[in-house]
Amino acid sequence: MNLNKLFKSLAVAGMTALVAVAPGCKKYSKIPAEGSSTNGITRLACDATFENIMQQEIEVFEYIYPHADVLPYYLDEKACIDSILELKVNAALTTRPLSEKEITYLQSKKKKVFQQCVAIDAVALIVNKDNPLDRIDLKDLEDILTGKIQDWDQMGPGMKKLGKIDVVFEHEGASTVNFMRDSLLNGASFGDNVYAQGSSQAVYDAVMARKNAIGVLGVSWLSSDLDGTPAGSTEELAKASEKSDTTVLDFKPDVKVLKVQQPGTPTYWKPYQQYIFEGKYPLLRSIYMITTSVPGAPAHGFYSFVTGVQGQKLMLMTGILPSHMHARKVKVE
Numbered sequence: 001m002n003l004n005k006l007f008k009s010l011a012v013a014g015m016t017a018l019v020a021v022a023p024g025c026k027k028y029s030k031i032p033a034e035g036s037s038t039n040g041i042t043r044l045a046c047d048a049t050f051e052n053i054m055q056q057e058i059e060v061f062e063y064i065y066p067h068a069d070v071l072p073y074y075l076d077e078k079a080c081i082d083s084i085l086e087l088k089v090n091a092a093l094t095t096r097p098l099s100e101k102e103i104t105y106l107q108s109k110k111k112k113v114f115q116q117c118v119a120i121d122a123v124a125l126i127v128n129k130d131n132p133l134d135r136i137d138l139k140d141l142e143d144i145l146t147g148k149i150q151d152w153d154q155m156g157p158g159m160k161k162l163g164k165i166d167v168v169f170e171h172e173g174a175s176t177v178n179f180m181r182d183s184l185l186n187g188a189s190f191g192d193n194v195y196a197q198g199s200s201q202a203v204y205d206a207v208m209a210r211k212n213a214i215g216v217l218g219v220s221w222l223s224s225d226l227d228g229t230p231a232g233s234t235e236e237l238a239k240a241s242e243k244s245d246t247t248v249l250d251f252k253p254d255v256k257v258l259k260v261q262q263p264g265t266p267t268y269w270k271p272y273q274q275y276i277f278e279g280k281y282p283l284l285r286s287i288y289m290i291t292t293s294v295p296g297a298p299a300h301g302f303y304s305f306v307t308g309v310q311g312q313k314l315m316l317m318t319g320i321l322p323s324h325m326h327a328r329k330v331k332v333e
């Protein structure tokens with residue numbers, strides 16, 4: 001990311017967001033027509049779990065189309081859906097598509113809905129590097145989340161010194177919380193050993209600092225820079241998104257990423273892209289891009305970019321699996 005990037009604060013419809021303005025370099029000099037798909041403002045509600053993914057998409061899009069301006073609001077999952085239903089934004093990135101009822105409501109407001117699955121994300125489990133645990137099955141994970149297992153010594157010999165298990169999520173409304181509650185616990189309540197940290201970065205920091213913590217967060221926070229800054233300049237990213245090559249990714253070394261057992265098998269897998277592609281890693285969820293803008297409008301232009309070849313390549317570079325590109329080979333321990 002260009003260190004000279006200018007940040008500005010915006011407040012729209014009661015929401016405040018930190019918005020990145022594209023660097024001064026311009027790829028194209030011809031100004032497109034006002035209100036075209038590459039000239040104008042897009043207001044985007046993005047699940048905060050995917051901030052680092054979306055920031056990369058925005059920066060490259062604005063670099064290629066310098067007369068386009070995407071204003072992101074990083075919110076919890078429910079707020080993202082509410083924002084598009086209340087017409088506060090004209091695009092959203094969430095972990096679920098709009099329902100038929102929600103689409104019908106928007107149609108009553110003279111809005112046409114376009115939505116598409118753009119990627120598959122893995123929900124990763126991380127522990128401190130000094131924690132001897134390197135794998136977990138879903139039954140033990142369920143018991144930890146519900147509080148049936150609250151001490152590390154219940155997980156096997158050599159764990160007693162770690163004491164009480166602290167489970168850390170981003171915050172109560174985070175999509176990772178909803179995923180674990182709905183997909184793994186079938187709606188059951190979390191135990192009193194589960195804590196909110198406020199952000200994905202805070203989850204990562206808590207696990208680095210505390211030997212007794214286990215963190216839950218999207219896999220892109222492990223294979224991308226934790227502050228959301230992509231590797232290399234925006235220009236380099238734009239060029240890379242045009243290539244059809246592959247790149248080997250590994251996880252950051254500051255924490256330990258746990259292997260998770262595939263139910264019904266004796267094998268455990270880490271959330272590498274190859275294992276996401278093959279369906280071997282069990283904690284997977286879809287990511288959807290939604291817009292209520294018609295083709296030719298700025299928001300639809302950004303929607304087309306994210307769902308198109310370059311936007312999908314950028315997602316591949318963050319560690320998640322794009323929905324419309326082949327998975328690449330990965331580094332396996």
